[in-house]
Amino acid sequence: MTDKITIYIIEDYLLTRKTYKHHFTRYNEFEVLGDFETAEEGLEAMKKRRADVVLMDLGLPYMNGLEATKIISRKFPRTKVIVLTSHDREEEIFASLSSGASAYALKDLSMPDLCNVIKEVHKGAVWIDSRIARMALSVFPVPESTDFNNLYITKERLKVNLTEKELEILKLMVEGKSNTQIGDIMMISPHTAKSHVCKILSKLSVTDRVQAAVKAVKYDLLKN
Secondary structure, three states: OOOOEEEEEEOOOHHHHHHHHHHHOOOOOEEEEEEEOOHHHHHHHHHHOOOOEEEEOOOOOOOOHHHHHHHHHHHOOOOEEEEEEOOOOHHHHHHHHHOOOOEEEEOOOOHHHHHHHHHHHHOOOOEEOHHHHHHHHOOOOOOOOOOHHHOOOOHHHHHHHOOHHHHHHHHHHHOOOOHHHHHHHHOOOHHHHHHHHHHHHHHOOOOOHHHHHHHHHHOOOOOO
16 A cells, blocks of 8 residues: 655635645545645644645745745755636746746645545646646747757847848848858958858848848847
C-alpha cells in the first residue's frame, strides 16, 4: 500500500476550509494534516511537519498567499503548492506560478477534479485550470519568424548577425534607395548590392524591403 499524500489547507474562510477537509476524509489516498486561517499558521506548522501538498488561498489576512507560496517554494522545495482561489486575473495567475506554485485552480473546481490535480502535482506536473489557461496565450510572445533557429529575435542578436556593411546597406534600404543607388553609394556593382540585400532579408527573416525597414525601426538597429 502506497503512502498517503499529506495536505495542509490554508484558507481564511472557515466554512470553505472545513468543507474541503471533510471532503478529503472520503478519499483514502489523502491525509489532511491541518487547516489554517492564516499563512503564518501554516508556515509554522510546516516547520514541525512538512506536507506533500499545500492548498493555498491568495486573499489571506496579514501575509497573502503569494508571499507564502514564495516562502514554501524556497524553504520547502519538495512541497507542492496548489493555489486554490476565486481570483482569475492573469497577473495573479502568472505571479503565483512564477512564485513557485505548481497549480492554479478556481474554487468551484469539482472535488474529483481537485483530487486528480493533487495527484498529478504530487508526481511533478504543473496544472492550470482549463477555464483560465487560455489567458496565457494572450501574453505569449509572437514569433518574429517561422525559422526554428530564429523564432524570437532580439535587437542585440540582430545586430550581431548583421555586418557593419550590411547595417550601412540596411540604412540605405530604409531610406528607399534602389540596388543601383546602393551600389553607387557603396561603390559596388548593382548585382553585389542585390546580393547584400538578399542576405539582409534572410538574416532579418523577412521577405521584402518594407518588412526589413519596419524591423530595423522596431529594433532600433540603425542607432548606436
